[in-house]
Amino acid sequence: MDFTPFILSFKLAAITSLILxxxxxxxxxxxxxTNSKTKxxxxxxxxxxxxxxxxxxGFYILWALSYNSPIGAFFEEYFNVQLxxxxxxxxxASCFYSLPFMVQPLQSGFESLNKNMLExxxxxxxxxxxxxxxxxxxxxxxxxxxxxxxTFAHTVGxxxxxxxxxxxxxxxxxxxxxxxxxxxxxxxxxxAHIYSLFMITLSFVVLLSxxxxxxxxxxxxxxxx
Amino acid sequence: MINIDIKKELHGAHGVMPLxxxxxxxxxxxxxxxxxxxxxxxxxxxxxAGLEKAEGSIDVNQEKWLDGANALPPQKRRIGFVFQxxxxxxxxxxxxxxxxxxKDKALAKRLLEITELSQLQNRYPxxxxxxxxxxxxxxxxxxQRPTLLLLDEPLSALNPTMREKLQQEILTLHKEFHTxxxxxxxxxxxxxxxxSRVIVLENGKIKEDGKTKEILLRTQGSQxxxxxxxxxxxxxxxxxxxxxxxxxxxxxxxxxxxTEVKHLKVxxxxxxxxKAFQPSITPL
Numbered sequence: 119m120d121f122t123p124f125i126l127s128f129k130l131a132a133i134t135s136l137i138l139x140x141x142x143x144x145x146x147x148x149x150x151x152t153n154s155k156t157k158x159x160x161x162x163x164x165x166x167x168x169x170x171x172x173x174x175x176g177f178y179i180l181w182a183l184s185y186n187s188p189i190g191a192f193f194e195e196y197f198n199v200q201l202x203x204x205x206x207x208x209x210x211a212s213c214f215y216s217l218p219f220m221v222q223p224l225q226s227g228f229e230s231l232n233k234n235m236l237e238x239x240x241x242x243x244x245x246x247x248x249x250x251x252x253x254x255x256x257x258x259x260x261x262x263x264x265x266x267x268x269t270f271a272h273t274v275g276x277x278x279x280x281x282x283x284x285x286x287x288x289x290x291x292x293x294x295x296x297x298x299x300x301x302x303x304x305x306x307x308x309x310a311h312i313y314s315l316f317m318i319t320l321s322f323v324v325l326l327s328x329x330x331x332x333x334x335x336x337x338x339x340x341x342x343x
Numbered sequence: 344m345i346n347i348d349i350k351k352e353l354h355g356a357h358g359v360m361p362l363x364x365x366x367x368x369x370x371x372x373x374x375x376x377x378x379x380x381x382x383x384x385x386x387x388x389x390x391x392a393g394l395e396k397a398e399g400s401i402d403v404n405q406e407k408w409l410d411g412a413n414a415l416p417p418q419k420r421r422i423g424f425v426f427q428x429x430x431x432x433x434x435x436x437x438x439x440x441x442x443x444x445x446k447d448k449a450l451a452k453r454l455l456e457i458t459e460l461s462q463l464q465n466r467y468p469x470x471x472x473x474x475x476x477x478x479x480x481x482x483x484x485x486x487q488r489p490t491l492l493l494l495d496e497p498l499s500a501l502n503p504t505m506r507e508k509l510q511q512e513i514l515t516l517h518k519e520f521h522t523x524x525x526x527x528x529x530x531x532x533x534x535x536x537x538x539s540r541v542i543v544l545e546n547g548k549i550k551e552d553g554k555t556k557e558i559l560l561r562t563q564g565s566q567x568x569x570x571x572x573x574x575x576x577x578x579x580x581x582x583x584x585x586x587x588x589x590x591x592x593x594x595x596x597x598x599x600x601x602t603e604v605k606h607l608k609v610x611x612x613x614x615x616x617x618k619a620f621q622p623s624i625t626p627l
Contacts, residue, residue: 235432
């Protein structure tokens with residue numbers, strides 16, 4: 119069995135999750151603390167990838183990153199990086215596609231925090247940064263874990279956008295979901311089964327560990343409800 | 344010495360209400376802040392802490408905390424704040440909660456001793472009772488040796504026994520550290536025990552400001568006893584009427600005449616008073 123598609127899938131998911139964590143953390147914090155009138159607009163914009171067909175997202179990302187667009191041309195000319203039909207392109211596409219799955223759990227986690235607790239931290243002389251990392255994040259560990267794992271799993275499971283932006287280049291953009299699709303296409307059902315069952319088992323184990331961790335976390339801090 | 348002169352528009356249940364307050368607090372003074380809910384007490388505390396915006400001036404020992412609309416951030420004020428609902432850092436143990444504020448182990452140990460929490464220092468907040476949590480919150484507020492200690496109805500969520508114990512601890516801490524303190528409270532006995540001065544707010548303005556004893560012991564005319572209560576029921580028994588009145592936690596029965604009954608309505612607040620009788624006082 120060739121594991122390259124899986125390794126590619128997990129590499130893509132890991133990089134995407136890492137980038138999104140850095141991007142989504144300040145965004146989720148801002149959304150949770152603000153009463154600004156722009157909030158609903160930003161929220162709607164971040165949630166778009168959930169409701170849009172992957173083909174729409176894929177089409178526009180393809181259009182924006184291709185050599186014919188200023189962005190694509192810029193990267194190709196100055197960094198000699200081709201953004202479409204490459205792994206880099208997949209990472210960019212996945213970041214858009216999975217953004218809401220990182221932002222939303224973090225935001226609702228931050229929103230559930232006792233406001234007075236954060237204020238107590240400010241009154242103790244702690245900056246916003248210190249408060250986020252030492253008070254806010256440790257108190258939303260379940261939400262934090264959910265955000266990271268769901269983003270990771272969602273990226274592993276993506277298909278439409280990946281196919282449109284990446285195509286199916288062996289070892290470069292042919293991730294597990296695309297590989298399975300191709301096996302079905304050529305009617306290699308045996309391999310399709312093996313790959314699919316592998317995906318199901320792995321996904322189940324990952325989700326199970328999230329739920330077990332959350333239950334343990336709640337017991338430790340006396341949060342059993 | 345703290346000089347306060349602030350203005351702010353509040354949007355309350357009855358439309359816009361201007362908060363307009365000017366007063367001074369002496370160093371080491373213990374002031375109780377009283378008044379109906381919605382009169383601006385909590386807002387005042389939050390403005391003092393820098394958690395809410397206001398216009399005007401707050402001068403604390405020559406330091407400008409508020410000058411026009413320029414406010415010193417809460418981080419730089421060295422305020423001890425005790426919230427009604429504790430607001431402890433739930434991811435930290437009791438000791439870590441204290442040390443997060445200031446890395447002063449000796450002070451943390453001392454405070455935990457005074458409040459009898461030493462045994463619990465390695466527990467997490469959510470495994471403690473309400474009274475214990477509030478004591479931790481009080482200790483945490485004292486950790487940075489605050490210039491000003493603000494207590495926002497700290498004991499209202501606790502049962503009477505726990506309340507008394509905490510009142511004693513607040514008093515002990517105040518005697519030991521001489522921290523200038525402003526406490527929001529509705530409980531006259533609590534105010535009497537702890538505060539030397541009371542400020543009563545009404546609709547965003549100061550209604551009364553004076554020595555605790557003068558304000559709390561005020562009685563009208565020559566009455567010896569007077570209690571505010573709520574009239575729960577009027578019963579007709581033969582030719583007389585009996586009124587059932589709730590005073591604090593107590594329910595009492597009072598005989599009232601036919602003429603008095605005309606002015607009374609069930610559900611209203613009443614003043615129950617008496618002039619000529621010899622009260623007897625016995626220990627419980």
